Amino acid sequence: MTVTHRETPHVPNPSPDTDAPVGVWLNGARGSVATTAITGLLALRAGMADSTGCVTDTGMLRDAPLASWNDLVVGGHDIVDTPLEKKAESLVDSGVIPAPMLAAVRGSLPEVERNLRTGYDARTETAPLAEVVERLAGDIEEFRARNGLSRVVVINVSSTEPPADHRPEHDDLDALTRAMADPDDKALPASSVVAYAAFQAGCGFVDFTPSTGARLPALEMMAQRERVPFAGSDGKTGETLLRTALAPMFTSRALHVLSWAGVNLLGGGDGATLEDPRNARSKLSSKSGVLPALLGEDVTAPLHIDNVPDLGDHKTAWDHVSFEGFLGVRMSMQLTWSGVDSTLAAPLVLDLARLTAAAHRAGHVGPIEELGFFFKDPIGTDEHALAEQAQALAAWANALDGRGDS
Amino acid sequence: MTVTHRETPHVPNPSPDTDAPVGVWLNGARGSVATTAITGLLALRAGMADSTGCVTDTGMLRDAPLASWNDLVVGGHDIVDTPLEKKAESLVDSGVIPAPMLAAVRGSLPEVERNLRTGYDARTETAPLAEVVERLAGDIEEFRARNGLSRVVVINVSSTEPPADHRPEHDDLDALTRAMADPDDKALPASSVVAYAAFQAGCGFVDFTPSTGARLPALEMMAQRERVPFAGSDGKTGETLLRTALAPMFTSRALHVLSWAGVNLLGGGDGATLEDPRNARSKLSSKSGVLPALLGEDVTAPLHIDNVPDLGDHKTAWDHVSFEGFLGVRMSMQLTWSGVDSTLAAPLVLDLARLTAAAHRAGHVGPIEELGFFFKDPIGTDEHALAEQAQALAAWANALDGRGDS
Amino acid sequence: MTVTHRETPHVPNPSPDTDAPVGVWLNGARGSVATTAITGLLALRAGMADSTGCVTDTGMLRDAPLASWNDLVVGGHDIVDTPLEKKAESLVDSGVIPAPMLAAVRGSLPEVERNLRTGYDARTETAPLAEVVERLAGDIEEFRARNGLSRVVVINVSSTEPPADHRPEHDDLDALTRAMADPDDKALPASSVVAYAAFQAGCGFVDFTPSTGARLPALEMMAQRERVPFAGSDGKTGETLLRTALAPMFTSRALHVLSWAGVNLLGGGDGATLEDPRNARSKLSSKSGVLPALLGEDVTAPLHIDNVPDLGDHKTAWDHVSFEGFLGVRMSMQLTWSGVDSTLAAPLVLDLARLTAAAHRAGHVGPIEELGFFFKDPIGTDEHALAEQAQALAAWANALDGRGDS
Amino acid sequence: MTVTHRETPHVPNPSPDTDAPVGVWLNGARGSVATTAITGLLALRAGMADSTGCVTDTGMLRDAPLASWNDLVVGGHDIVDTPLEKKAESLVDSGVIPAPMLAAVRGSLPEVERNLRTGYDARTETAPLAEVVERLAGDIEEFRARNGLSRVVVINVSSTEPPADHRPEHDDLDALTRAMADPDDKALPASSVVAYAAFQAGCGFVDFTPSTGARLPALEMMAQRERVPFAGSDGKTGETLLRTALAPMFTSRALHVLSWAGVNLLGGGDGATLEDPRNARSKLSSKSGVLPALLGEDVTAPLHIDNVPDLGDHKTAWDHVSFEGFLGVRMSMQLTWSGVDSTLAAPLVLDLARLTAAAHRAGHVGPIEELGFFFKDPIGTDEHALAEQAQALAAWANALDGRGDS
Numbered sequence A, B, C, D: 001m002t003v004t005h006r007e008t009p010h011v012p013n014p015s016p017d018t019d020a021p022v023g024v025w026l027n028g029a030r031g032s033v034a035t036t037a038i039t040g041l042l043a044l045r046a047g048m049a050d051s052t053g054c055v056t057d058t059g060m061l062r063d064a065p066l067a068s069w070n071d072l073v074v075g076g077h078d079i080v081d082t083p084l085e086k087k088a089e090s091l092v093d094s095g096v097i098p099a100p101m102l103a104a105v106r107g108s109l110p111e112v113e114r115n116l117r118t119g120y121d122a123r124t125e126t127a128p129l130a131e132v133v134e135r136l137a138g139d140i141e142e143f144r145a146r147n148g149l150s151r152v153v154v155i156n157v158s159s160t161e162p163p164a165d166h167r168p169e170h171d172d173l174d175a176l177t178r179a180m181a182d183p184d185d186k187a188l189p190a191s192s193v194v195a196y197a198a199f200q201a202g203c204g205f206v207d208f209t210p211s212t213g214a215r216l217p218a219l220e221m222m223a224q225r226e227r228v229p230f231a232g233s234d235g236k237t238g239e240t241l242l243r244t245a246l247a248p249m250f251t252s253r254a255l256h257v258l259s260w261a262g263v264n265l266l267g268g269g270d271g272a273t274l275e276d277p278r279n280a281r282s283k284l285s286s287k288s289g290v291l292p293a294l295l296g297e298d299v300t301a302p303l304h305i306d307n308v309p310d311l312g313d314h315k316t317a318w319d320h321v322s323f324e325g326f327l328g329v330r331m332s333m334q335l336t337w338s339g340v341d342s343t344l345a346a347p348l349v350l351d352l353a354r355l356t357a358a359a360h361r362a363g364h365v366g367p368i369e370e371l372g373f374f375f376k377d378p379i380g381t382d383e384h385a386l387a388e389q390a391q392a393l394a395a396w397a398n399a400l401d402g403r404g405d406s
């Protein structure tokens, strides 16, 4: 299946049979990705922007029963209190949000601002995790009730955490719940606390980051118990996106990849976070499964992420692929990707909100492997080839039951 | 469908039910692509090389009823008389054929040499085309008979011609046949004379070049009449291959490509031929359909082919893609491809021989659109997306009837 | 001599002994380069910008007797009447001028606007060139008188013209002057008419374009007669700048360059102008002398300039260098330059104004070969190596007599 | 001063007044660089190769009183016993030495082989360093005597060591000599033991690696005492070479470099050695002085060296430069260098042998800062700009006294 024609101007999917509105709860709501998604959504609604970059507005998903842009209501948690407006201004300065777009939607930001609450900060929190979960889930439920929302999708777009050490409680929901009552036991990393709270509030959960999130057996059990869907991990927006488009080319042409080296230069909040090697480990590990899965073997694949503050959100990635063809002859390919990270991520966050809400509504429970198209490290599947992921997404989404909760 | 695992060492398809051997008749048999294919086939058979670069030896085509490498017999036409051995030596010098490989198969080259005949040279030929066709078809038939071949596939790997001017005879086989009796009327370009001869000899025909070949209504009629298959055009081995892997990424991610500029630097015989702007026009036109088909619209796409003799067969292509994402933000991507042209082309020529022979045997008549995977300008289809082409190829080839001629 | 330390913040050269103010007359005053130079100069004066990109503010030229930024007064000719303010706004949109900078200097633009006059448009002009020259020179003299300027430097930053056909009058000032009286004889291209008018008005002339300008024996005679200096041609701001820094590396390391291929993608006014192959010929020819001069021999050097409108002023150039080292081993280098053309050109225009005024004041007559540092095709010298040009510039400028006209 | 014309075919400097022959003692004689230098020198002498890549054969050094290629005799130490011939064969396989060249000089390799001795291996040596020095110096003296050499230059081309920890003895030659008598005290790293032995044998010493070598006050004292010259450190052959050609371009154009990121991919022995982060530290530190010196300030400059075995000696380096121009506008530049490391290094090793011998002969004592042109981390100077280094080299070498020892 090929998507040969972009639909411009987009025809928003009508939503006769989705019981709108739908909530989008962003964990990390004052970050770059979140602020770009919020500003962009307001600009879309104001007719100031088209939906370039949004997969859910293409012909590929024309039959998916999705909430319209007008039906999305945004709220969220963060642990800093930078006003959205100030963050949006800094994104204007760094070329992510065009100045006229912010000007046009500035008046609507306070409405979103009112839906933001203080998140969970492990460095300062003294209450037991059980209480934290109560508070976070309570915020989300209050948001849902106050706005008359049919359902809420919680999306983690907060700073990348280090990988969590394994604990036996991670495999056993009851043990985990007991441990969380202990004020001295940080039994879960922050992203998993958020997933727990989302599930407890009866919400679908999407992890756009490489953090642990819902990827623990105990949390998967909980999603099953609460009958909610979840998806992740780590939005695929740059170098990895390219790799999942290109590596299958080598395989299908029987060309033997010998090494695939990469370096990523970026600044911004994400660059600063990933400068800490402990955080970078999560990102590097999230990226590392792609090549072996697509090439069918391990290849030499050194990979670096460097914080280059002057680049801000303008990420530059270079890849060098060395491969062998007929008669053992060596060849190579290089790629330079100059992408604006939040520009690439924000529309996918909106897509994931719409698709996860639709899945939830259609009764999908547990990991949504058909959303692997969006992720570097897709939960529930080893399929990394982009074209195949697009086909699986379309087949699934276009067949979702849009008649509402059964 | 994804090809996740390369099969190494390859398990040659057994050929119990193909009535081998099969002939491969190369038009342009003393050129770089042909000589690399010939030497490589001999090296494969001698166990000196594996089939890296050959699609027909991958798991993707594991059920296709293909002749084994041992069952292929090579012959061909050319208009120069450079000995194969000398050409192969020059390919060793330019890094296309490893020296030990030539050393190992040198003794088998005379056997192929004996199957080569003088081709049709429009600049010097004085006989009417009808006679030329008789001679060429006669050479092929003699080759088939002498070697006891079940069938022969004719593959055009000769120098790229200028585009042919349209003539009414091109649309009408009878009128064409009449015109070809006139010694003063070069009613067809050389590549089409070869296609005509192939069909007349009852052979399938593959055009690996962007020349006119079989792409005239009169010749298509003739293929139908002779009940033979044909395929083309213009092997997809470098920049265009990449484009057909990457352009669908932009489309499926709803990213709006604004321009896609390219430059190709190459030397060798192909470089020298394409230095003539009339020949280059065929190549540029063959490449030009890809982006509009994949992007759904025309984009600014300047494209150059430069003859850089010192590069020889080591083609270097640079592509610059400028695109727009969410909120109209501009981004870009660059690609540098350093490929050895004949290394990339030769295994595909072998693949096409096996697949076209299998199609012929299974009774396929006319254009084989499922072979579009191999071509820049696929006959009979507008599908250019590489992953979709791979799927179509596999579905078709694995389902071919291998029980022989009905 | 090395410039190891950037001077920041710059210390403007004091101008006790230059009889300021100095006029800068831009031919093409409403174009991108000119408007960026004008806006930038105003921003510099307003303390809104530092002089990054201006060579005359570095330690390298610390002893040159230059007019201060405050002492420059700008006027000019153009053949369109787009208001400067509107042009500046479009340069804000395309990322050349930061929005706050335009905001800060907007109030000062009308002052410059008042100094702009209608230029010479060959397509519509009916008067003989002699009259045109009178008018243009008159505009400049009036500007000088009205603003009490010590001297004026005329700088051509108008659209690139096609190369001019040679005529005998170009070698003989008297014959030329006679031909210019004939209303039907366009004896000179527009850029040369401007140079003629500059000289007639007693002004130094700089050609920042590859057009003919002052490069005719008759005009050189005139400069001698009027005792004025001139400089050019074609500002060196991107690919050629890089080549003059890099080619000497290969030479001094005895590495043998085999080919140096290049492609330039750009949009904007310059991109549109150069899309016409006649205009492009001037640019390509201006660029073509560099490699042979620096490498000591001709190399294969295909070069393209493509109009890619979406890139605007953001020029992207790719260079591929193939070279041979010890024992004949082949290696290569690639370069991608992503520069904003007017950003790179504008400060050099200001530098050239200051330096040419200083040369004029110090009594320099005829071509200033020491300004070769700034140009792709330096008048009066074959030295293209950037480091050597920088040394020559510094030695000359720092030794200029600053005590004023003798 | 510009080197505009390559001299081909080279005219070997006549050596009437150098008391030839001259010894070249390679520490690490069985490595890639050494073997390429040895094979190449033999090929030069056999007339099989020209001296492309050798700076000492260019017009730039035409007046330097250098030994001719025929007057160089090679010997050396290594700690492995791979035959030179076998190493040379592996360099043929990896594309560093052309097969016909090895064929032509194979017969002369045993002559060099006979001059090779076992080096100092810190991991296995049990004798005190004083004894090791005696042994190594003895080997060199025996080589000099046996071959009737006027002098010997010792060049370190062995594997890069980790940086050495500072010890008080490093500042005091007497204390150092005492410590070296203690069999349990490894008071010096291997490269410095070699420098010590070279000085003791009355030889000049060149460090082509980033190891400590002669760069300790105690060893510098010793060079003064023995009245011998020395030079280093770390041959400048790729990314750093480019940087020293390009960074001055930014400075002289007043462009403000914000960051300069780099990654180096290489295999071979050097790649394997540098995979150990302790060894890589020496290389990274050697490279790190260049940008601050040339840009006049520290910039963000992440730098990686990755071992990619399949690349062998074919090093690929990518650099990304982000810079700011007029009005604060951001631009960027990228570079990909595909060089064959030993091909680039070997001719410089031969150059350094000739130049250091000439310096020794002319009575130069201590560090030769004029050889900075060849090094990443030049001893005795902060000048890193390539053009200035070339000028200093030429001025110095062409003025060397060639009349012989006084």
Ligand SMILES: NC(=O)c1ccc[n+]([C@@H]2O[C@H](COP(=O)([O-])OP(=O)(O)OC[C@H]3O[C@@H](n4cnc5c(N)ncnc54)[C@H](O)[C@@H]3O)[C@@H](O)[C@H]2O)c1
Binding pocket: A027, A028, A029, A030, A031, A032, A033, A034, A077, A078, A079, A080, A119, A120, A121, A122, A156, A157, A158, A159, A160, A161, A190, A208, A209, A210, A234, A235, A236, A237, A268, A269, A270, A273, A341, A342, A344, A345
């Ligand atoms: N931009 C992309 O292309 C992309 C792609 C894949 C993944 N991601 C991931 O998305 C996440 C967000 O990226 P960004 O560029 O917006 O980063 P950012 O640093 O700009 O924003 C992160 C936000 O999370 C907040 N935060 C931190 N800890 C929190 C907590 N415990 N609870 C709630 N909020 C918390 C921070 O205060 C900040 O506002 C990162 O994890 C990044 O790795 C981004």
Ligand SMILES: NC(=O)c1ccc[n+]([C@@H]2O[C@H](COP(=O)([O-])OP(=O)(O)OC[C@H]3O[C@@H](n4cnc5c(N)ncnc54)[C@H](O)[C@@H]3O)[C@@H](O)[C@H]2O)c1
Binding pocket: B027, B028, B029, B030, B031, B032, B033, B034, B077, B078, B079, B080, B119, B120, B121, B122, B156, B157, B158, B159, B160, B161, B190, B208, B209, B210, B234, B235, B236, B237, B268, B269, B270, B273, B341, B342, B344, B345
């Ligand atoms: N190598 C690739 O990656 C690739 C990809 C796509 C298409 N192609 C096409 O394949 C063809 C062959 O490429 P190549 O690199 O081998 O070129 P080449 O110049 O080395 O070989 C062409 C051969 O064709 C012969 N020839 C010319 N006119 C002929 C005629 N009328 N009849 C018979 N033989 C004739 C020539 O004598 C020569 O031996 C070209 O048309 C090229 O465009 C190659």
Ligand SMILES: NC(=O)c1ccc[n+]([C@@H]2O[C@H](COP(=O)([O-])OP(=O)(O)OC[C@H]3O[C@@H](n4cnc5c(N)ncnc54)[C@H](O)[C@@H]3O)[C@@H](O)[C@H]2O)c1
Binding pocket: C027, C028, C029, C030, C031, C032, C033, C034, C077, C078, C079, C080, C119, C120, C121, C122, C157, C158, C159, C160, C161, C190, C208, C209, C210, C234, C235, C236, C237, C268, C269, C270, C273, C341, C342, C344, C345
């Ligand atoms: N920007 C750079 O880096 C760079 C470098 C070297 C040379 N140049 C040259 O500088 C010139 C200006 O470039 P630009 O980008 O500003 O182009 P532009 O198209 O934006 O501006 C050119 C201006 O010249 C005016 N013009 C045309 N014909 C004229 C005439 N006969 N008399 C007076 N004015 C006339 C046009 O109306 C326009 O306003 C071009 O020739 C370009 O090739 C630019």
Ligand SMILES: NC(=O)c1ccc[n+]([C@@H]2O[C@H](COP(=O)([O-])OP(=O)(O)OC[C@H]3O[C@@H](n4cnc5c(N)ncnc54)[C@H](O)[C@@H]3O)[C@@H](O)[C@H]2O)c1
Binding pocket: D027, D028, D029, D030, D031, D032, D033, D034, D077, D078, D079, D080, D119, D120, D121, D122, D157, D158, D159, D160, D161, D190, D208, D209, D210, D234, D235, D236, D237, D268, D269, D270, D273, D341, D342, D344, D345
């Ligand atoms: N090739 C270049 O472009 C380049 C540039 C700058 C510096 N260098 C340096 O040159 C050196 C040689 O590089 P190479 O590629 O030839 O490496 P290599 O690994 O091929 O060769 C190193 C040789 O040194 C020998 N050796 C190791 N320890 C020794 C000791 N204690 N005494 C004597 N010999 C010893 C090894 O056995 C080996 O034969 C490295 O330090 C490298 O960093 C190379």
Ligand code: NA
Binding pocket: B377, B378, B379, B380, B381, B382
């Ligand atoms: Na087609």
Ligand code: NA
Binding pocket: C377, C378, C379, C380, C381, C382
């Ligand atoms: Na000149």
